[in-house]
Amino acid sequence: MAKRFEYAQAEEIRDAFARQGVRYLFLGKSGAILLGYPDTTQDADLFVEKSPANGAAIVAALDALGFELTDSERAEIQRGKDFIQLKNGHSRSATEQTSSRANRPRTGPAWNDAPPEHQAALAAMDRLDDDALWKLAGGRRSEAEMVRYDELLEQSAAGALGDVERSELERLRREADRFMLVKAHAAVLLRWRGHDVPAR
Numbered sequence: 425m426a427k428r429f430e431y432a433q434a435e436e437i438r439d440a441f442a443r444q445g446v447r448y449l450f451l452g453k454s455g456a457i458l459l460g461y462p463d464t465t466q467d468a469d470l471f472v473e474k475s476p477a478n479g480a481a482i483v484a485a486l487d488a489l490g491f492e493l494t495d496s497e498r499a500e501i502q503r504g505k506d507f508i509q510l511k512n513g514h515s516r517s518a519t520e521q522t523s524s525r526a527n528r529p530r531t532g533p534a535w536n537d538a539p540p541e542h543q544a545a546l547a548a549m550d551r552l553d554d555d556a557l558w559k560l561a562g563g564r565r566s567e568a569e570m571v572r573y574d575e576l577l578e579q580s581a582a583g584a585l586g587d588v589e590r591s592e593l594e595r596l597r598r599e600a601d602r603f604m605l606v607k608a609h610a611a612v613l614l615r616w617r618g619h620d621v622p623a624r
Contacts, residue, residue, distance in 0.1 A: 437468055440488045444481040444611075445565075445604055447473035474504030476539050477604035484608035487615055488622070502538070538605055545602070546609050554617065560610035561621065565603060569596065 434450065441448055449471045472482060479502035486493060486501075493501070500508055538546050549557070576593040579585050585593065614621045 434468060436489060437470075437485075440485040441482070443488070444485040444608060446481045446485055447475075447478050448482075475601060476502060476504075476542075477601035477608075479504055480538070480605045480608035484611045487612065538609075539601075542602060542605050546605065549606070549609055549613060552610075552613075554614065554619070557610045557614050560606055561614060563603065563607050565600065569599075572596065573600065 450468065472478060482501050483493065483498050497508065549560070552560075573593070573596045576585065576589055576596065579589060580593060611621050
């Protein structure tokens with residue numbers, strides 16, 4: 425019999441995704457369970473925002489949850505593939521995790537699936553020391569920027585954006601995408617270097 429999806433697992437997903445700034449919604453029975461309905465399911469169904477930055481954040485969150493993603497799965501998630509089914513989270517023992525770190529290739533994680541305008545910055549991160557990567561991985565957007573971004577999104581949805589606000593929204597969106605890509609790549613690099621990167 426397959427394992428049941430428990431409320432505590434939903435909390436783990438929620439917390440890992442929140443720490444990486446993932447934009448998503450729980451769907452189906454997993455969503456109903458979170459709302460307190462007495463039901464069971466064997467998986468969690470999620471609807472995620474399709475953007476390169478969100479895809480990179482999802483990959484970082486899944487890494488933190490213990491999923492062993494293939495390069496192909498990472499690329500599909502970052503590209504925003506419509507449907508991806510993952511079955512290998514929380515399944516590794518400590519010995520298997522240590523063994524997989526010891527047997528990993530000597531080159532760093534790939535950055536060439538990122539949007540072209542961000543590839544040079546991500547490639548340069550391979551040369552950063554661990555302290556610099558920890559700082560990037562733990563970075564946070566300012567509260568004022570997040571509030572302003574949400575305000576502009578609401579105005580956009582209501583069709584009330586002028587040219588100045590539209591430009592500002594686009595600038596904030598580009599900055600947020602770059603921020604999340606850098607943050608997620610820093611976490612992936614640290615994990616690749618053998619650090620235990622806690623989901624924050």
